[in-house]
Amino acid sequence: MALLKNGMVTAPPGAPAGARALTSADPFAAGTxxxxxxxxxxxxxxxxxxxxxxxxxxxxxxxxxxxxxxxxxxxxxxxxxxxxxxxxxxxxxxxxxxxxxxxxxxxxxxxxxxxxxxxxxxxxxxxxxxxxxxxxxxxxxxxxxxxxxxxxxxxxxxxxxxxxxxxxxxxxxxxxxxxxxxxxxxxxxxxxxxxxxxxxxxxxxxxxxxxxxxxxxxxxxxxxxxxxxxxxxxxxxxxxxxxxxxxxxxxxxxxxxxxxxxxxxxDAAKSIRDQRPELPDRAQAARFAPPRLSPARLAELAGHYGVRLGGGVPDDAMGPHGVVLGDGQGGPRLSVDHRGVREITFADADGTGRDAPSADEAVRIAQDAVETFGLADRVDLVADKVRHQYHAGGTADDVADPRVRETHVVFTQLVDGQPVVTPGLGEVRVGIDGGGTVTTIVDATREVERLGESAPAAPPSAGEAAREPSTVEEALDAPLQRLLRRLSAGGRVPAEVRTIPDSTAVGYALRGDVGAPVVRRTVEVDCGAGLAKRYVLEAPLR
Missing domain, CATH: 3.40.50 (Rossmann fold)
Known part of the structure; x- marks a missing residue:
């Protein structure tokens, strides 16, 4: 069982150095x-x-x-x-x-x-x-x-x-x-x-x-x-x-x-490739391989990324929230969460305020990292988005201009030519600081075991047509109408619904080990009284 010290999880006495099971930790600092x-x-x-x-x-x-x-x-x-x-x-x-x-x-x-x-x-x-x-x-x-x-x-x-x-x-x-x-x-x-x-x-x-x-x-x-x-x-x-x-x-x-x-x-992620989502000729379900989280696999991953363990990985290394591997001496650190998402931290972001690399240079550095660590050896990846982490600050009298602390290049996993569209999954993110150093890699991809016929979609709700949609807009009309009916049930019909740019996608939504073909879009709704809210529309493809 893991122990808590200063609100953080520590390994029990006698556990091999470099492996910390992650259990639910108290977010309050000890003694405060x-x-x-x-x-x-x-x-x-x-x-x-x-x-x-x-x-x-x-x-x-x-x-x-x-x-x-x-x-x-x-x-x-x-x-x-x-x-x-x-x-x-x-x-x-x-x-x-x-x-x-x-x-x-x-x-x-x-x-x-x-x-x-x-x-x-x-x-x-x-x-x-x-x-x-x-x-x-x-x-x-x-x-x-x-x-x-x-x-x-x-x-x-x-x-x-x-x-x-x-x-x-x-x-x-x-x-x-x-x-x-x-x-x-x-x-x-x-x-x-x-x-x-x-x-x-x-x-x-x-x-x-x-x-x-x-x-x-x-x-x-x-x-x-x-x-x-x-x-x-x-x-x-x-x-x-x-x-x-x-x-x-x-x-x-x-x-x-x-x-x-x-x-x-x-910032909101910016697409770096031409995206014109269209409905596929045939919708196939994908079966993904379960995450491999055995002690031997964890040790293999650690060695692959140069993470020093100082000992083996115990059989009970995976806690309810995952495991952290590393020597605790400032070297690379690997965390694997309960979903099997791997995050490798190589270094803290450069804090000298140097200008961030251009988007093209960041993509080049990120692609080199993907190749170096073989992240596309078993999955199909495409450079898809760039996300910046900005920072700024100052006093009540003087505020500094925003600077980019890290640039994150997002590689999206493709399945049968279609992207995984579940946020945070089916992607590789490479973080690059102002000095051009790769600070982190997050690998949230899953290997595909097989493709097959899509599971039948849920029967249409009352009043909805049962015919197959021929366009993205037709596919999204049913979930949009359901949203509007739900919002209007409170007595106010939304005055406006707008599509968030670059948010429409056709691809696979991950649900456990299954990838279901869907159409996905984020919309913003006028909620009255000067308020707005965003909603995710998702329609299954039969």
Whole structure:
């Protein structure tokens, strides 16, 4: 059984050096509980699906918040989880945000909110509540004063909660509200209505040994490639804020000074190849080989990437979340999560601020890495997308221009000529820093065992035609109509639905060991009251 030390998983005495089974770790730093007279006061959660008239309801915010809640309650019972009409503006306002020392967004160290959000032209973040309190059905960053009591980490799983573009910055939005916060997590863009953000955040934090900022960004990537997640950290100095942003990986109770802010974000992935998705002449299902995770295979992978083990891999090396292999002395590190996704960390990103390589140069470096490690020997890969991780920061008086910290070249796996379209799977990502160094490789490909006839699609819903679609638009019409009916059931018909550029794809959705042929698209819906939300449409191909 793995042991916990300082919130991280360590190998038990006598285990071979270099192999750490990953179990569910406590995200709170050891010995840093909340003040003794405050009880636990570690976590508070809010989620809204049912909104007042005039705006569209959401479908997955309770599941999203539940992923966060269910993980942390293993270690400490959260103070509260308010839902729908129980989420009112008093929770976020200074007068009651630490009500009875227990309730409100300044009563706990880490707070999670899932719902609608938007930002106005003055950089003020607004959230509609589940009901009206004191004459208001909204809460805004302008009215919040958080961190002067207990809050240190805010998670806003909403649209536009942490903007960094179009003249915005975390300082502009959150400086007045921040009275001791260490980190804030949110989105630069409109986000997808998904049940997975909270669970994926801790899954990525556990499985890959990531710090908070990277776990948040990668959780979003594995939900949709076309949104831009963001995170910010504060500190007394530039070095402290940057260190916190890149390296904070356990919840702490000490307040942070907001002299300096530093933030990072992924941009929406940019396609680097011509994509004109068309329906295939025949749709075949794919059967993928199960991940090979035996101790011998893990040792083989470690040797392949130059990971020093200092001993063999024990039979029980794979924990519930995976395993980390490495000597802990700064050499390459290999993590394999419960899905079989391999992530190799060769080096930290260059922090000198050197300019990033051009997209063409990054693709060349990434292709060399793919060839060097034989990543395309058993699967078909195509250079498909480029994603940048930006960072910027400064003080209330002076903000530095954004710089690229890493460029990630994404190679998509092809099956029978069609791409895998499930975000975060069926791909290889190569990270390259400003010095042209390959920092990380993520291999989420699966070998194909066989192709066969596609399983019959679900029978059409009442009122839907049973005929085979002849175009991508026809195939996506049924899931779009289902979405509109669901949204309209709350009493408001969406005024506009727009397609997110480069989001339409025809290919394979991974479901366990099966690849099902589908058409996939991300759309953005006008939800009323100045709000929007994104949704993923997916239609099976017979």
């Amino acid at each position: 509980g909340a003040a003794a007279d405050r009880g636990a006061n570690r976590y508070g959660v809010c989620s809204i699906e049912d909104f007042p008239p005039g705006m569209n309801d959401l479908s997955f915010t309770h599941e999203d918040a539940g992923g966060f809640y269910n993980y942390v309650k293993q270690f400490a019972t959260p103070n509260f989880w308010y839902t729908d009409g129980g989420v009112l503006s008093w929770i976020y306002g200074e007068q009651y945000d630490d009500w009875q020392g227990t309730y409100g967004f300044d009563a706990c160290v880490a707070e999670y909110h899932s719902g609608h959000g938007t930002m106005d032209g003055n950089g003020v973040f607004w959230m509609p509540m589940g009901g009206t309190w004191g004459g208001s059905a909204w809460a805004s960053s302008a009215d919040m004063r958080l961190g002067n009591e207990v809050a240190r980490y805010l998670f806003f799983s909403t649209c536009l909660s942490l903007r960094i573009g179009d003249g915005n910055s975390p300082i502009r939005t959150w400086d007045v509200a921040n009275l001791g916060l260490r980190m804030i997590f949110g989105f630069e863009t409109t986000s997808v209505d998904s049940p997975h953000y909270g669970a994926y955040f801790f899954d990525r934090w556990n499985a890959n040994g990531h710090k908070f900022s990277k776990a948040w960004l990668d959780a979003s990537w594995d939900i949709d490639h076309h949104q831009a997640p963001s995170a910010v950290a504060c500190g007394a100095t530039q070095a402290e804020a940057q260190d916190r942003l890149w390296n904070e990986g356990a919840f702490q109770t000490a307040a942070a000074t907001k002299n300096w802010w530093w933030w990072t974000w992924y």
